[in-house]
Amino acid sequence: MSIEKAAAQPRPKPQTVETNKLRANPHNPRMLFDEDPMETLKESIAKVGILVPLTVYRAEGSENFTILDGQRRWTCATALGMPEVPINEVPEPSLTENIVTMFQIHKLRKDWELMPTALKLGVLMDHLDERRDQVLASLTGLDTAVVGRCKKLLTFEPQYHDMMLHPDPRRRLQADLFIEMYPIVTDRSVTKAEWFNRIDMIDAFIRKHMEKLSGFRAVTDFRKIKAYLTAARKAGREDETVSRLRDLVYRDDVLISDLEVDAARIHNTADGLVRSILRLRNELVALDVEEFAAEDDLWREIEDFVQALRAKLLDAERRPV
Amino acid sequence: MSDAGIGAAVQLPATEEQLSAWEARFRPYRRHPSRECLIAWLCQFSEEHQTIAHRVLDSVILLSEDDILQGYKGTLESLPGWSKKPDERSGRWFFVGMGDAGESGQAMLRLFREANGLAADRWQSLCVMPRELPGLALKAVDSVVFVDDFAGSGQQMVDYWPIIEELVASEAHCYLALSATTTRAEAEIRAHTEFDIRAPLVLQEEHNLFSEACTTFTNEEKRLLEEYGKRASKSQPRGFNDCGLAIVLSHKTPNNSVPILHANHDNWISPFPRQLIQVAA
Numbered sequence: 001m002s003i004e005k006a007a008a009q010p011r012p013k014p015q016t017v018e019t020n021k022l023r024a025n026p027h028n029p030r031m032l033f034d035e036d037p038m039e040t041l042k043e044s045i046a047k048v049g050i051l052v053p054l055t056v057y058r059a060e061g062s063e064n065f066t067i068l069d070g071q072r073r074w075t076c077a078t079a080l081g082m083p084e085v086p087i088n089e090v091p092e093p094s095l096t097e098n099i100v101t102m103f104q105i106h107k108l109r110k111d112w113e114l115m116p117t118a119l120k121l122g123v124l125m126d127h128l129d130e131r132r133d134q135v136l137a138s139l140t141g142l143d144t145a146v147v148g149r150c151k152k153l154l155t156f157e158p159q160y161h162d163m164m165l166h167p168d169p170r171r172r173l174q175a176d177l178f179i180e181m182y183p184i185v186t187d188r189s190v191t192k193a194e195w196f197n198r199i200d201m202i203d204a205f206i207r208k209h210m211e212k213l214s215g216f217r218a219v220t221d222f223r224k225i226k227a228y229l230t231a232a233r234k235a236g237r238e239d240e241t242v243s244r245l246r247d248l249v250y251r252d253d254v255l256i257s258d259l260e261v262d263a264a265r266i267h268n269t270a271d272g273l274v275r276s277i278l279r280l281r282n283e284l285v286a287l288d289v290e291e292f293a294a295e296d297d298l299w300r301e302i303e304d305f306v307q308a309l310r311a312k313l314l315d316a317e318r319r320p321v
Numbered sequence: 322m323s324d325a326g327i328g329a330a331v332q333l334p335a336t337e338e339q340l341s342a343w344e345a346r347f348r349p350y351r352r353h354p355s356r357e358c359l360i361a362w363l364c365q366f367s368e369e370h371q372t373i374a375h376r377v378l379d380s381v382i383l384l385s386e387d388d389i390l391q392g393y394k395g396t397l398e399s400l401p402g403w404s405k406k407p408d409e410r411s412g413r414w415f416f417v418g419m420g421d422a423g424e425s426g427q428a429m430l431r432l433f434r435e436a437n438g439l440a441a442d443r444w445q446s447l448c449v450m451p452r453e454l455p456g457l458a459l460k461a462v463d464s465v466v467f468v469d470d471f472a473g474s475g476q477q478m479v480d481y482w483p484i485i486e487e488l489v490a491s492e493a494h495c496y497l498a499l500s501a502t503t504t505r506a507e508a509e510i511r512a513h514t515e516f517d518i519r520a521p522l523v524l525q526e527e528h529n530l531f532s533e534a535c536t537t538f539t540n541e542e543k544r545l546l547e548e549y550g551k552r553a554s555k556s557q558p559r560g561f562n563d564c565g566l567a568i569v570l571s572h573k574t575p576n577n578s579v580p581i582l583h584a585n586h587d588n589w590i591s592p593f594p595r596q597l598i599q600v601a602a
Binding site for chain 1: 412419420426450451452455456458460461462469477478480481483484487488490491492
């Protein structure tokens, strides 16, 4: 058949279904789409229709089709009142395949509740018998740091998972509380202490955080505790601090700041660093780029400095800025 | 319950018959109000407002434990595809109490199981916590019954739905079994979630003591009720989300009910306290 004849042949029409027979994939129902690109897509669909069929599957026992890929097109079609949309139907994925696919397709909302994601990551880890952060990140498309955070949540006992899933938002505990608490309840010196009782410690921290006792003001206060533990370890006064930590857990009149054993040295060092960083930052801001363009050594040092900064921020588990 | 103020009442604020009738009607409450308690409560209203207070008590709808059990029984029996016999059941079935251990949802799940003959250990595998849902690999043919006591405005369920949806992560049929709800909550939940809500008692607009549909009180009496409500709760004188209800469940009074019925602090005592220990106003 000639090319002309082939082109003249009617193209096979993709399968279509009624728009209201489709449903969003329940593994990731809370997607946030930017309004501007959605408006552009809507205008395009209004003019030429949906050119790329949606990838869908029919769940066992269901009358509807679940969208694997094409949620934005479906949303636009619904808004435009299109009676039907083109689809490519694929077999129903297994639970693991579905979770992996949905992790890969969609980005997480900024205010996403992390616990449901962590639970699904847990299902995935069990099904695949895979624990490595990098592999899980690559499988799911989640950031390695998010995988790490989810895994920390999964180390907490089921009753704490329930607290993060509480129906009443006023009583629901935030994942950040547990993620920030994690380094303390897993600290090697703390867990080796004779008095250590993990549940007592977690419960006490939750109560103190909720009731703002012992100087707890924000979830980041756990970083102070960790810093005091590390400083005490370096100063050879670990036992003293761990013992004070016991008092902090079991007594409300003991403050976080009471854990400090080497405060002056740390504060002095931190103050000195802050001054140095401010001076350097001001000099960098004032630097005329064109004037120093040929100073290769300078730019190389700055690049190395930025990398060192990134690594340090990552170590400190600071969120990307 | 404090007896403060009782001694000051020279004349009873209601007739013996009224007091006896209320006392008998409110007996199913977990810590039913005594005659002294009712008198003390009435004495918080001025003499000219006593008939308003009487009508508030007359308006109280109290669901006894037996009412709740009967309701849960009727609910499960009405769900298509459910059978106690596994081979007659359509898909897999799971029952979930709303809230963590020790909370009303879990207590209600225990009542739900009792009501439906599912209390024995062999049924335990059908009862799961929300955190266990992702691992069940639910399918469209499966059903999950979420059990709770009451939905007043429906807002909490609507806000919670995205989490539930993500945990259920399938087209499994999600039922919400309640003892009671309101038309407003029912409409909200139907509009904004995929819960198939089932409640044997649905309170109408007229059950909101402050609504125009409520003819038990005049507008002036409603204003006075709100003033008393402010003494009981400055922030929510009409109850949570302005629901203005007078419903009491045998185990707890919903916060959607008017606070004059359930607030319990130095400035107000009530016949159906949510807090059994007095707290600051």
